[in-house]
Amino acid sequence: MSKQRLKSRRQFLQGTALSSVFLGFSLPVKAQSSLTELQQILPESMLKPGANFSNYGQPSIYEKDIIRWISANPNVPGNGVSWTPLEELQGTITPNGLHYERHHNGVPDINPSTHEIMIDGLVDTPLTFSIDALKRYPQTTKICFIECGGNSNAGWRSSPIQSAAGYVHGLVSNAEWTGVPLKLLLNECGVQPRAKWAIAEAADGAALNVSVPIEKLMNYAILALYQNGERLRPENGYPVRLLLPGWEGIVNVKWLRQLTLVEEPAMTRDETAQYTDLLPSGKARQFSFPMQAKSLITSPSVGMTLPDNPGIYQVTGLAWSGNGKISKVDVSADGGKTWVEAELQAPILDKAFTRFSLPWQWQGQYAVLQSRATDETGYQQPTREALITERGDNSFFHYNAIVSWEVNEDGQISHIYL
Amino acid sequence: MSKQRLKSRRQFLQGTALSSVFLGFSLPVKAQSSLTELQQILPESMLKPGANFSNYGQPSIYEKDIIRWISANPNVPGNGVSWTPLEELQGTITPNGLHYERHHNGVPDINPSTHEIMIDGLVDTPLTFSIDALKRYPQTTKICFIECGGNSNAGWRSSPIQSAAGYVHGLVSNAEWTGVPLKLLLNECGVQPRAKWAIAEAADGAALNVSVPIEKLMNYAILALYQNGERLRPENGYPVRLLLPGWEGIVNVKWLRQLTLVEEPAMTRDETAQYTDLLPSGKARQFSFPMQAKSLITSPSVGMTLPDNPGIYQVTGLAWSGNGKISKVDVSADGGKTWVEAELQAPILDKAFTRFSLPWQWQGQYAVLQSRATDETGYQQPTREALITERGDNSFFHYNAIVSWEVNEDGQISHIYL
Structure with a gap:
């Protein structure tokens, strides 16, 4: 079964210029062998029954190396990232198993039957919402990316890193998120005029918290319950995450437990010591929320x-x-x-x-x-x-x-x- | 922590008519308890580090009952279906783990490094294509559903079945598929004018084969390699399936190994004994490919x-x-x-x-x-x-x-x- 693939393409190319040329989309690659070269033998897969049905499918064993690479700090439990292998994927959806991770203190185990979101601070009526209650609200769906503010940061190094594309740029993933428009809950609480920001806090060991402008929360925020159709994955905020489409990952707070409305940002650790950019002027760029093109x-x-x-x-x-x-x-x-x-x-x-x-x-x-x-x-x-x-x-x-x-x-x- | 949820809604509703009423989208459900009812105790998830990063994520243990239900024929290995639990999902994408299955003889184990697709019959040059060769072709992406022709068939019974919605109607799923437009390969082989149909054969134990009109193959067919961004799942045709958007599942041949171009349909078992509809006239409806709205x-x-x-x-x-x-x-x-x-x-x-x-x-x-x-x-x-x-x-x-x-x-x- 000798495969003389691409011979005809080599012949074809002998007549072309050496410079790189972009061609129309209709031109196929010639990659083939002729039928006469084939042995007409049935493949082994046809000679016996296949595997059984499964309740929840998994990738092929032949794709076992297509994984999230993990870069974690050994001195802080659960602090680090895992990367989406972008160079191995096609299309635009990131399958849930390969959505990038960024945790500050690991993935908390949260029972959805007891978890609640509290909205308090500068509101007329502080309220809490159970997951069951959230499921009864109107849901909205948004296909969008989430990108860590630290994605691609090896680009700041003085010499170019030679890691695979996803291992440098794979702190970004794209999914279909579904959940409750946050404005419904905010309106129910009654946002007071003085409220300009909210402090969003996670129910993880890091008690991660960040400040978010109320304008974004009122107009674009979703309390996401579903990721690509099924309930959120634990590492993506199960049972509920704050989704702020287009804004850096850190403010898309996972495992959301509280939104406290305030007049000014809280200047938390993750918006001062991290996710800011020290400029040549000596001043730092802060709250640069939208991820640029x-x-x-x-x-x-x-x-x-x-x-x-x-x-x-x-x-x-x-x-x-x-x-x-x-x-x-x-x-x-x-x-x-x-x-x-x-x-x-x-x-x-x-x-x-x-x-x-x-x-x-x-x-x-x-x-x-x-x-x-x-x-x-x-x-x-x-x-x-x-x-x-x-x-x-x-x-x-x-x-x-x-x-x-x-x-x-x-x-x-x-x-x-x- | 007594939760007097919904009290205010009950009061609100006392003033409304008893008939069912549709309301505007902006009206939120009132499902809350007041902050004063809350105990301000940190949840257990905040008192310790969470779980580690993972190379390939899985659903939450709290969602372990969200699965494909399996209905299989015990007398034929790997013959049956598993159902997408539609009533548990949101949005539109079906996550790969929950995409419905329909197998006639189980899920074959196919090594992508040796698998090939052969195109023969009424072509100028019969050709074979390896998976590596297919990956070099232009890829196209299509978000579409695949529905088994037998989906919802309990509806034909004389009395209404009381199974969950997905257990009756869940032989349909929706994913982002990416692969090679089949016309590129057909053009490379050179389709002869007499060719009006192709017989598509799978590399599974059932040697499943069906006839498909050449017009659909030339204009709409994709040799799908990717499903929601990652390589196809084994139960969805790994390493390659024929995708015919909108047409009944059986012709979206999984584990595709051969397309033989012919003048007339082959009248195979799966287009005569199955997937046809015996009409009141005594004639059977056949090749009714598009799934109706x-x-x-x-x-x-x-x-x-x-x-x-x-x-x-x-x-x-x-x-x-x-x-x-x-x-x-x-x-x-x-x-x-x-x-x-x-x-x-x-x-x-x-x-x-x-x-x-x-x-x-x-x-x-x-x-x-x-x-x-x-x-x-x-x-x-x-x-x-x-x-x-x-x-x-x-x-x-x-x-x-x-x-x-x-x-x-x-x-x-x-x-x-x-």
Whole structure:
């Protein structure tokens, strides 16, 4: 069964120029063997009954290496992250088993039958809401990403990290969230005019708490109970999380137990010592809630090697913006000298992952692949140089610069800075 | 901690009429206790670190009963179904662990590194494609439902079954599928003009095979490799399935190994002995591929009991059509005498689950809840009576009539025929 795959493509490519060329979508890759080369033997899977039905399905054993990589602080129980393997996924939904994690003190065990959310502070009537009560309210559904403010922070390092794309940029995931519009509960409590912020507290060991402007809570917040159709996963806030579409992960408070309405932000640890950016001026950027437009080529990407058969490759990746819809993604194969607009997969949704793709012809030439997102506000993802000019080099959070993948003549892909 | 929940709602309702009333969406349910009733004690989850990070997440232990129920034939290994618990889910995406199953001979174990798809028959060049080769082709993504042709077939019985909604209607699920447009491969093989059908065969123990018109394959078929972002689940066709959006499940062939292009359908077992409908005329309806528009109220639904606190309930459910987008869902609380248009959750997608909802005021009166879907072709979901008039009572498949949930004065919900 010798497989002379791609022979005809090699022949086809002998007639083409050496420069990288973007081609129309209709041109298929030739990757085949002829039928005459085949042995007509039934595969083993057809010779016996298969496995039984299951009450709750799991991934194939052949995909057991497609996991969240864990980076945890050994000195603090449950402090760290696990990363979504973005370079292994397709489409836009992140399956629940692979949604990224960021915990400050682990995943609490919360019995939904006793958990309550309390809304107090500057309200006319402080109220509590059980999970059963929340389930009776009108539910709304939103497909959106959640991104940790610390995602991609290796980009601030002086030299480019060579970890897989998801291990650097995978603190972002995209899911269909369903829950109760928070304004229904706030209106029921009666928000007093002096209330401008709320302190949101989690029922975890870290007693994580952050301040959120009341305007966002009233107009966009969802008390999420469901994630991709089923109840939230424990590591994503079971039994209830605060969802603030487009805003950095930390304020999408998991295991939510309390919202205290106040006049001023509380200046908690997680909005002062963390998730702020020290600027060249010496002042710190704080409460920079919306995650700015960003994109990433997930395939091909760092650590991959293009097969030894030059030809047409799909360049594909993800773009997202905390300020609205993605309007455009440009792709470059020459490190940003020239750009071609990629195709965006419909439907393009507000504050959600948008998949882009573009066929790319590679025949062994040196190349630097980049993607650049533009959102509907007109904001364009900056170069690394522009981002550092604006923010300096003391930052640790909110890195959204263009990522560069270098392809060498052997098809090996590295992360570089330009 | 006495919880005087809903007292204020009961007072509110004393002034309202006894008939069922639909209300605007902005009216919140009053379900609360006052802060003064609360004990200010930290929950146990805050007194210790939580659980560790995980490589692949699982549902909460408190949701362990949210599973696919299995109905299998004990005399045939791996022949049967497992049902999506629709009445327990929200939003529109079915999480991969709960996607319904229909197998004829179990779930085969297929190594993706050796699996191939062969396209032969009336083509210029028969070709085979490995999974690695397929991954290099342009990918397209489609959010759509797949529904077994036998879904809801208990509706053909002479008396209404009292099983949970998902245990009768849950052979339908909705996911984001990603894979290769089949036309790219067909064009590469060169489809001969005489080819009007293809016989699609699975690599399972049943050697399941069906005939599919070439026109659908050329224009709409996807060789799906990914399901909700990650690689297909084994029970959903790993490593590759044929996706024919909107068409009955059986032709969305899982574990696809071969497409043989032919002039006429092969009249296989699964398109003659099954998935056909014997009509009153004595003739059988065959190759009725698109699943007709359908809807179902998932909550409240059969087997549930409304709590002993009359008031406002969210009536919510799912609608879908194999012929396009859902344009409208009407809801009735009086067994179809009067209808109110429900709100549809955006985005409304072609051949995909559409969530509808409507607040409903119930104060202990007898009611019969129904939903009725209309799709963009103008087709409206029929009453049970109309469906039986058209199809007779010898049918077993393709049941899409309006479902009636009877609510008695105690809030107990039963399935009835009207």
